[in-house]
Structure formats: structure tokens, C-alpha cells
Amino acid sequence: MKEKVYEKMLLFCAMASTLVVVLVGLFVFLQGYPLIAKTGFISFVFGKEWLPGGGVFGIFPMVIGTLAVTLGALVIGVPLGVTTAVFLAEYAPGIVTPWIRRAVELLAGIPSVVYGLFGMTVIVPLVRYTAVHWFGGVLSPEMKTGFGIIAASIVLGIMILPTIVSISEDALRAVPQEYKKGSYALGVPRWQTIIHNTIPAASSGIMAGVVLGMGRAVGETMAILMVAGNAPALPRSIFSPTRTLSGNIGLEMSYASGEHAQALFATGIVLFIVIMLLNSFALFIAGKGVKVR
Amino acid sequence: MSVQVKEKLAACFVWGAALLTVGALVIIIGYIMFQGLDRISISFLLENPRRMGSEGGIFSPLLGTIYFTLVTMLLAIPIGVGAAIYLTEFTAEGLLVRVIRFFTDALAGIPSIVIGLFGFAFFVVMLRPLTGGWSILSASLTAFCMILPIMIRVSEEALHAIPASIREGSLALGVSKWDTVLHVVLPGALPGILTAALLGIGRVIGETAPLLLTLGGSLLVPKSIFSPSRTLSMHLYLVAMETGEFSVAFATAAVLVMVILLLNLGGYYLMKHLGRRIRGA
Numbered sequence: 001m002k003e004k005v006y007e008k009m010l011l012f013c014a015m016a017s018t019l020v021v022v023l024v025g026l027f028v029f030l031q032g033y034p035l036i037a038k039t040g041f042i043s044f045v046f047g048k049e050w051l052p053g054g055g056v057f058g059i060f061p062m063v064i065g066t067l068a069v070t071l072g073a074l075v076i077g078v079p080l081g082v083t084t085a086v087f088l089a090e091y092a093p094g095i096v097t098p099w100i101r102r103a104v105e106l107l108a109g110i111p112s113v114v115y116g117l118f119g120m121t122v123i124v125p126l127v128r129y130t131a132v133h134w135f136g137g138v139l140s141p142e143m144k145t146g147f148g149i150i151a152a153s154i155v156l157g158i159m160i161l162p163t164i165v166s167i168s169e170d171a172l173r174a175v176p177q178e179y180k181k182g183s184y185a186l187g188v189p190r191w192q193t194i195i196h197n198t199i200p201a202a203s204s205g206i207m208a209g210v211v212l213g214m215g216r217a218v219g220e221t222m223a224i225l226m227v228a229g230n231a232p233a234l235p236r237s238i239f240s241p242t243r244t245l246s247g248n249i250g251l252e253m254s255y256a257s258g259e260h261a262q263a264l265f266a267t268g269i270v271l272f273i274v275i276m277l278l279n280s281f282a283l284f285i286a287g288k289g290v291k292v293r
Numbered sequence: 294m295s296v297q298v299k300e301k302l303a304a305c306f307v308w309g310a311a312l313l314t315v316g317a318l319v320i321i322i323g324y325i326m327f328q329g330l331d332r333i334s335i336s337f338l339l340e341n342p343r344r345m346g347s348e349g350g351i352f353s354p355l356l357g358t359i360y361f362t363l364v365t366m367l368l369a370i371p372i373g374v375g376a377a378i379y380l381t382e383f384t385a386e387g388l389l390v391r392v393i394r395f396f397t398d399a400l401a402g403i404p405s406i407v408i409g410l411f412g413f414a415f416f417v418v419m420l421r422p423l424t425g426g427w428s429i430l431s432a433s434l435t436a437f438c439m440i441l442p443i444m445i446r447v448s449e450e451a452l453h454a455i456p457a458s459i460r461e462g463s464l465a466l467g468v469s470k471w472d473t474v475l476h477v478v479l480p481g482a483l484p485g486i487l488t489a490a491l492l493g494i495g496r497v498i499g500e501t502a503p504l505l506l507t508l509g510g511s512l513l514v515p516k517s518i519f520s521p522s523r524t525l526s527m528h529l530y531l532v533a534m535e536t537g538e539f540s541v542a543f544a545t546a547a548v549l550v551m552v553i554l555l556l557n558l559g560g561y562y563l564m565k566h567l568g569r570r571i572r573g574a
Contacts, residue, residue: 003471013375017445018396020438024403026409031414082312091307103315110321111499111552113354113526114546117533118321158317189296219404220500222530246406253506258365268410279402
């Protein structure tokens with residue numbers, strides 16, 4: 001009898017995360033829906049002007065900003081992350097592997113504000129120097145501050161490394177030994193085997209890692225706030241300052257009220273939907289990989 | 294280009310990428326320490342911040358961090374471990390477990406700022422009479438929602454590591470399911486669960502975005518869990534962005550990094566030594 005009660009309590013614990021997801025969805029939708037209903041979903045998402053004081057709420061600049069920063073992060077994070085994963089799965093000598101893996105874990109543990117501070121004081125000045133000295137003639141003044149898409153992409157690219165490395169390494173290790181041995185037996189050298197055999201066999205897992213890294217990049221707030229410049233205008237070059245969807249919420253929620261607050265919740269809805277789509281996609285491709293094998 | 298040369302180049306390329314990844318970590322931690330360490334002193338830790346944090350120490354954010362972390366973990370450890378026990382010990386893989394897993398994964402993917410929005414609407418605004426509005430309690434409840442998935446997943450791994458033969462041995466002796474879990478499985482999984490807790494603490498300390506919406510950001514020493522406060526990472530952000538006093542920001546970051554390093558080291562030690570002792574017994 002007593003055991004049945006305990007079991008029910010445990011079931012309740014297990015259901016907690018389900019309850020939280022439902023509540024998060026419900027609250028964010030309820031708070032943000034009135035504004036979307038009023039403005040219209042299309043003109044909210046594709047509206048080019050964000051003037052909270054004047055009651056004009058269009059998040060298109062932030063959508064583009066998020067897209068630009070995420071793509072930039074992938075351009076830096078994916079080649080570096082997947083190659084590091086190849087190193088861990090195929091090249092690393094036994095004594096080195098656990099240390100590199102620990103370093104990658106630690107990279108995941110560093111608070112995002114610390115990345116932000118590093119970005120503000122090291123990467124932003126470097127970008128500023130490049131912009132002024134190499135492209136000084138062609139860039140307009142707001143693109144020479146160093147804050148912007150490039151700085152945000154570099155910082156985010158480093159931040160998503162752990163996700164990409166660990167998931168890609170798992171995927172590479174899951175490739176059956178026979179594939180590799182068969183290729184070696186035909187006289188194909190190591191690198192050729194990896195490129196033509198191992199990586200294609202692990203591609204669905206690697207893709208899942210990339211998509212999850214994308215999810216991390218889209219959701220990241222603090223580090224981006226500190227390096228992106230946060231101007232709510234359509235970026236005109238990769239040196240332009242930009243604002244992301246999550247940055248929009250983090251930046252303005254502390255003083256927003258009324259319709260303005262609703263618009264930030266509505267931004268949250270868009271973010272929520274994007275992340276859910278990305279994660280379902282990651283699950284879908286990861287699941288596909290298992291079946292193929 | 295001959296095959297041998299190509300292979301050599303490829304190896305250099307792969308080693309280079311790994312070195313770059315590790316290099317990024319070393320440079321970031323090294324730079325923060327280099328810039329921040331010389332400002333850290335006993336008085337920096339024990340003095341209250343003055344002038345929006347641009348002068349003085351970090352005592353109140355430090356205290357805020359400790360309270361906030363304690364309350365969050367008090368919620369997250371029992372519920373996370375409870376959920377993991379239910380998922381590994383009490384159910385076979387079925388529809389219910391699949392649904393729970395799906396939502397746990399979904400929760401892990403929701404951006405922390407969106408969870409912060411929820412925390413603001415639910416804990417800060419709607420439950421104001423219970424939580425005190427912007428307060429340590431509101432922030433802890435929000436952070437609990439955020440770290441629940443990772444607590445469940447790591448605890449589950451710890452429980453899975455206990456061999457089935459040990460459970461079966463206990464059940465064969467006539468010990469009930471519940472007592473088997475409580476006295477046989479849980480003690481064995483303890484190092485793993487403690488590691489999960491350390492991981493959770495690390496994430497809670499590093500998280501900032503949801504706290505911007507729920508913790509209030511007060512610089513006063515918190516009187517109770519119903520007071521607003523700020524954590525070290527929030528302090529670092531606000532000082533860097535609002536006062537531009539980077540020496541304080543760097544010192545705060547150095548304290549944060551040291552705490553994270555200690556937590557990682559602790560987790561490593563636990564898994565290696567405590568784990569071996571229990572497995573050996």
C-alpha cells in the first residue's frame with residue numbers, strides 16, 4: 001500500500017517536465033497571442049520596424065539577425081567541431097583523448113556571460129581593428145564599432161563547439177568497425193577512409209549535432225547581447241550591428257509593459273516555434289540514422 | 294600529390310583543429326584569469342558593491358548566488374532523481390515513458406530566455422503573493438524548470454550503470470521493490486547522482502538570461518528567499534554593460550571561472566574515486 005503511494009509520487013516527479021513544457025507553452029502563448037492577433041502574424045514577423053514607443057512591432061530585423069548570427073556560428077563551429085570529433089574518434093592517442101574530451105566539457109561549462117566578456121574585450125576590438133584598417137573606406141561608421149554579426153558569430157561558434165563535438169564523436173564511434181576494416185583491406189588510407197566511408201556513414205548523427213548546435217545558437221542570449229551591438233535594424237553587411245530574437249527579449253523585458261511586453265512574449269512564441277521545429281528535425285534525422293544502420 | 298603527403302597533411306589538419314578547440318578554452322580561461330585575478334582579495338569577496346557595482350566588492354551577489362543555487366538544487370535534486378528512478382526502475386519502455394522522454398528532451402531544447410518569460414508571467418506576476426514577485430524564490434523556480442532535464446538525464450545514466458544482477462539479487466532475497474531501490478540501487482548510483490548535482494550547480498551558476506526577468510537585480514544583501522537579489526553572472530553582465538568598469542567584471546568572471554573549474558574537478562574526483570570504492574565493495 002505504502003509502496004503504491006511512493007510510486008505515485010515518483011510518477012509525479014517524472015511528469016514534472018511534461019507539465020513544465022505545457023505551462024511554458026501555455027503562458028508564453030497566452031501573453032503574446034493578443035498582440036499577434038492585433039498586428040497579424042505576417043506583419044509581426046515580416047514587419048521591418050520595431051518602435052515600441054510608437055506601438056509598431058515588426059521583428060523582421062531580429063529574424064534576419066538571428067539567421068545571420070546562427071549561420072555565422074555554424075560556418076565557424078561546424079568545420080572546427082566535426083574535425084575535432086574526427087580527431088577524438090580516429091586520430092587521438094589513448095592518453096590524449098580523455099583530456100581533450102574534458103576540455104570540451106569545460107568549454108560547455110563556462111558561463112555565457114564569461115564568453116560575452118571575452119568577446120567584448122578581445123574579439124570586438126579585433127573586429128573593430130579589421131573593419132577600420134582593412135575596410136575603412138567602404139564601411140559606414142556604425143559598422144566600424146566592432147560590435148555586430150562577425151563578433152557574435154565568432155563567440156557563438158566557440159560556444160556551440162561542445163554540442164557539435166560530443167554528438168559528432170558519438171556518431172563517428174557508432175560506425176561499425178567492419179566499414180573501416182573493409183576500406184583498409186582494400187588499401188584505402190586513413191584520411192580517404194574517413195572522408196568517403198566513416199563520415200558519410202555517420203552523417204545523420206553529425207547532422208543531428210549540427211542542428212542541435214543551431215538550436216543552441218538561436219537560443220543563446222547573454223553572450224550575443226554583449227557583442228552584437230543590438231540595433232533593431234536590418235543588417236546591411238556582416239560588420240553591421242544586429243539584434244537577435246532572444247536578445248530582443250533579454251534587452252527590453254526588464255522595463256517593458258502593456259503592449260510592449262506582449263510583443264516581447266510574441267517574440268518568445270516565434271523563438272519557441274523555431275526551436276521546436278529545429279529539435280524535431282534533429283530527432284527525425286537522428287532517428288533515421290539508426291534505421292539505416 | 295602523393296597519397297602519403299595527403300595523409301600527412303590531413304593528420305596535421307585534424308591535429309590542428311583539436312589544438313584550436315583546446316586553445317580556445319585555454320585562451321579564454323587564461324585571459325579572464327590574467328585580467329581578473331589581481332583584483333580578487335578577501336575584501337573584494339566580503340565587501341558590498343558600491344555605485345552600481347563599479348566600486349567595492351561582490352559580497353551581496355555572492356550571497357545571492359549561494360541562496361539561489363541552494364534553493365534551486367533543493368527543488369531539482371529530489372524531483373530530478375525521483376523522475377529518473379521512476380523512468381529506470383518502475384516502468385517498462387512504453388507509451389508513457391516515450392511521452393515523458395519526448396517532453397524532457399523538448400524542455401532541454403527550450404531557450405532559457407523563453408523559460409525566463411514563463412517564469413516572469415507565472416512566478417513573478419501571477420504567484421506574486423507566494424513568491425514575493427522578483428525574488429530568489431521566483432528565480433529558483435524558473436531555474437529549476439530549466440535544469441530539470443539535465444538532472445533527469447544524468448541521474449538516469451547513474452542508475453543505468455548499476456548492473457541488473459544486483460537488483461535481481463536483492464529481489465530474489467525477498468526484498469521489496471521499493472527497499473531494493475532505496476537501499477541497493479540508490480547507494481550504488483550515489484557518485485553518479487552527485488556528479489549530476491555538480492553539473493546542475495554549474496549550469497545554474499552560469500545561467501543569466503532567465504534571471505534578468507525573475508531575480509530583480511537588487512544589490513542589497515538578500516534578507517530571505519523572498520527578497521530580490523542578483524547572482525555573480527548577472528552582476529558581471531550588469532557591471533560590464535551598465536558601468537563599463539571592466540576590472541570588476543573581470544574579477545567577477547575570474548571568481549565564476551574558478552567555481553566552475555572546482556565543480557568540474559569535484560565531479561571528476563567523485564566519479565573516479567567514490568565510484569571505484571563503491572563498485573569495489
